Amino acid sequence: MNRIIGERDLSETSFSPEQAREVYRDMVRARAFDERALALQRRGWMSSWPPYKGQEGSQVGAAAALDEEDWLFPTYRSNAMQIARDVPMSDILLFRRGRPEFESGHDVPNFPQAVPIATQIPHAAGAGMAMNYEKSVKESGEGDATDAAALCYFGDGATSEGDFHEGLNFAGVFDAPVVFFCENNEWAISLPRHKQTASDSIAVKADAYGFEGVQVDGNDPLAVRETVSEALDSARSGDPVLVESLTYRQGAHTTSDDPSQYEETRRELPEWRTADPLDRYEAYLREQDALDDEFVAEVEQEADAELDEAVERAESVEDADPHDVFDRVYADLPPNLQKQKAWLDSFIADRDVQELDH
Ligand SMILES: Cc1ncc(C[n+]2csc(CCOP(=O)(O)OP(=O)(O)O)c2C)c(N)n1
Ligand SMILES: [Mg+2]
Structure with missing residues (x-):
């Protein structure tokens, strides 16, 4: 199956206005964090920052589909997912200052974030195989089996690595409960997606491994959430899925990068692809009478206060050795x-x- 879900009336989705607002709240928190991190890096507070501006709908939508016991395999780019998973913002800041991950001791099933491209993909396949093994042991009488699955995040550039093919191959053969979530933001540093692969899409690559590949509009957080939820259900029953979330990196690759050097190599992209997901989602919720000025102001103020506290906490922790x-x-x-x-x-x-x- 290959589809992009168009925007529907909220009443036609499975989400209540309340749930839709919670997704908006996490997108505002994620946007505020990205902007603050960029400003802190510019002050020399941390050595580099990989902005995810433009990808909040995709990341928050995907994280919202996870159950508490599901494993997330993140990268340096997917910090909006960590925020939506309620990893304390100070933990993310401290990691960028050289401290070990999860400084606060926050306990969510998150793998360490991968910086070497695609190395987390075979790890996720292996974790999925281990979950199957654990389940079979427990089902044979040694306790309650969990129904956890894994969500493995990576970028379009990662699909050219051997690790991508090896990980998907193992998952397909061993029915690993893994959703491979490729966030296609059009760039691998300066290389545009059309020079990354000659395939029609990234989703189509799933065919080679014997499971389903799905494309989704990554700037529509509710569509992403629904697609990833369905994919996780499928994975739990032994059929992995490759989800290609179509979004766009608005900023530089990292604070060490200058996109003006390569922007002209970009192909023409449709409006929905480059649109700002936060503005678009806010306009959508207003149209649906699911959000008003008061809620927007409240959420923005809360995000700022959360950030002030996180920076203060991060500054109170001794420097990394x-x-x-x-x-x-x-x-x-x-x-x-x-x-x-x-x-x-x-x-x-x-x-x-x-x-x-x-
Ligand atoms: C194995 C490996 N090769 C090269 C690099 C250098 N590198 C860092 S980010 C990147 C591009 C990755 O692009 P993509 O997978 O699309 O992720 P995005 O940065 O767009 O989130 C590369 C080549 C690396 N980190 N690891
Ligand atoms: Mg990319």
């Missing part, structure tokens, strides 16, 4: 990393001497 990067992968550090660690020690010692000299 640069040695942490050596301490979390190997039990016994291999010789090349021992050398780098020794270099870091001498660099820090020299810097301290220079600071004393001044």
